[in-house]
C-alpha cells in the first residue's frame with residue numbers, strides 16, 4: 001500500500017513521472033478465430049450430465065476435450081471459486097496471474113484460461129457469459145475476477161485468529177481428497193488461484209485494495225466454457241454467498257451452484273485451431 005511515505009521527493013521528480021501507460025502484454029496475437037466457430041457449435045449442445053455443488057462445499061467434475069461446461073446460479077446469488085486442471089496431468093493447472101496479465105482483472109467471452117508453466121496454453125475458452133452486460137461499474141467493479149486468489153483459512157487466521165474450515169481453499173482441497181482420493185497434503189499443494197465466477201470485485205480508487213460487492217448473478221445466469229483439453233474442474237460454492245458482506249464465516253446466506261457438461265457433434269468443430277502446449281525450448285539461456 002502507498003499510504004506511509006518516508007522518502008523525500010527527489011528534485012528531478014518531474015522528469016521521472018508522466019509516462020504514458022503501455023500495455024505489458026498486447027494480446028492481439030492470441031488466436032481468436034475459434035470464437036465464431038464455437039458460437040455456431042454452441043447452438044447444437046446436448047446436455048450429458050450435471051453436478052450440484054452444495055453451499056460452503058466443493059465438488060469436482062470432468063470434461064472431455066471438445067465438450068462445453070456451464071457454471072450456473074440455481075437458487076440464489078452465489079459466487080463460485082473455480083480450479084481447472086489438465087485431467088491427465090494435474091501439474092498443468094489454471095494460471096490465474098498470467099491470465100490476468102493477458103486479459104486484465106476480469107474475464108468474459110473469448111478469454112482463455114491459460115495453464116501454468118511450462119505448458120502455458122489455453123485449457124478452456126469462455127464462450128458465453130450472461131453477465132457480460134455488467135461491464136465495469138463506476139467503482140471499476142466487474143464480475144468473474146482473476147485477482148482475488150480464493151478465500152482461505154490461513155488469511156482468516158492471520159486477520160481474525162479464527163480457525164474456519166469451509167473457505168474455498170479448504171473446500172477445494174476436501175473435494176480433491178474425497179473424490180480424487182488424493183492425500184490431504186498432495187491435494188492442498190495443487191489447489192491454485194481461482195477464477196472467481198460471478199464475484200463482483202475491483203480495486204478501491206484511493207488505496208487500490210481489493211473490494212467486493214453483492215454479485216448481480218441471479219438463478220438462470222451462467223458462465224460457459226469450451227474445453228480445449230481433457231479437464232478436471234473443481235468448484236467451490238464460496239461461504240461468502242453473493243459476497244456482498246463477508247466471507248470466511250457461516251454468516252452469509254449461501255446457495256448451491258450447478259455445473260453441467262454438454263457435448264456437440266465434433267463435425268461443428270472441425271475447423272477449430274487446437275490449443276498447443278508452449279513450444280519454448282526451455283533452455284533458459286543455459287548452454
Ligand SMILES: [Zn+2]
Pocket residue numbers: 081150151167168169237238239240247
Ligand atoms: Zn471463497
